Amino acid sequence: MVAFVLLLLATVTFDGFTATPAWAALESGLYEALPALGGMRLTAVGTLGLLAFPVLFLAVYRTFADWIATAGGGGRPSGAVARAFVFSLVPIALAYHLAHYLTYLLVQGQLLVPLLSDPFGRGWDLFGTATLQPDIGIVGARFAWYTAVTAIVLGHIVAVYLAHVIALREFRDYRLALRSQYPMLVLMVAYTVVSLWIIAQPIVETGGA
Numbered sequence: 001m002v003a004f005v006l007l008l009l010a011t012v013t014f015d016g017f018t019a020t021p022a023w024a025a026l027e028s029g030l031y032e033a034l035p036a037l038g039g040m041r042l043t044a045v046g047t048l049g050l051l052a053f054p055v056l057f058l059a060v061y062r063t064f065a066d067w068i069a070t071a072g073g074g075g076r077p078s079g080a081v082a083r084a085f086v087f088s089l090v091p092i093a094l095a096y097h098l099a100h101y102l103t104y105l106l107v108q109g110q111l112l113v114p115l116l117s118d119p120f121g122r123g124w125d126l127f128g129t130a131t132l133q134p135d136i137g138i139v140g141a142r143f144a145w146y147t148a149v150t151a152i153v154l155g156h157i158v159a160v161y162l163a164h165v166i167a168l169r170e171f172r173d174y175r176l177a178l179r180s181q182y183p184m185l186v187l188m189v190a191y192t193v194v195s196l197w198i199i200a201q202p203i204v205e206t207g208g209a
Helices: 002-017 021-033 037-071 078-119 141-170 174-200
Strands: none
Touching: 002 037, 002 078, 002 174, 021 037, 037 078, 037 174, 078 141, 078 174, 141 174
């Protein structure tokens, strides 16, 4: 479960990061540094990034789990703490997926309408919607930005609340439970900052050096 939740967070974060100027610069640098791979360079760089993000997320989370266990008085092993608190990250994963993919869903989801008229690609027009084209202007930049920010902030508020509930359950002493929340709060705030930074970046199309 720990691996699954962290994988949800890592993959959507990597997907968002690949559209930023920072990734474009990194990809270009690695592309130039790996001439021996020839035409496989872009694939190799993308694969390395996709593999590196979950490993990085797991390493960071386990470090904070150790910190939480220590702050909680050391009565709970860090592995048990990691398994318990990972559920508090689920709202963050859901919120970031909503923030990252809502615009794509609202625009590309319109393609379902013409598919209803011609579900098997046989040239049918059962409901008169076979030629309908998606309206890319249905989602404005302001709407996309405020929706993304709202989703991320609300997701993290829920996550902080759940982490508090879990802490009270895992650490019977209220003082220790409160102390254990400081590391988790640092982790969540840091991820909030990273998430907002990614969605604030101009979208860059990568795929070449």
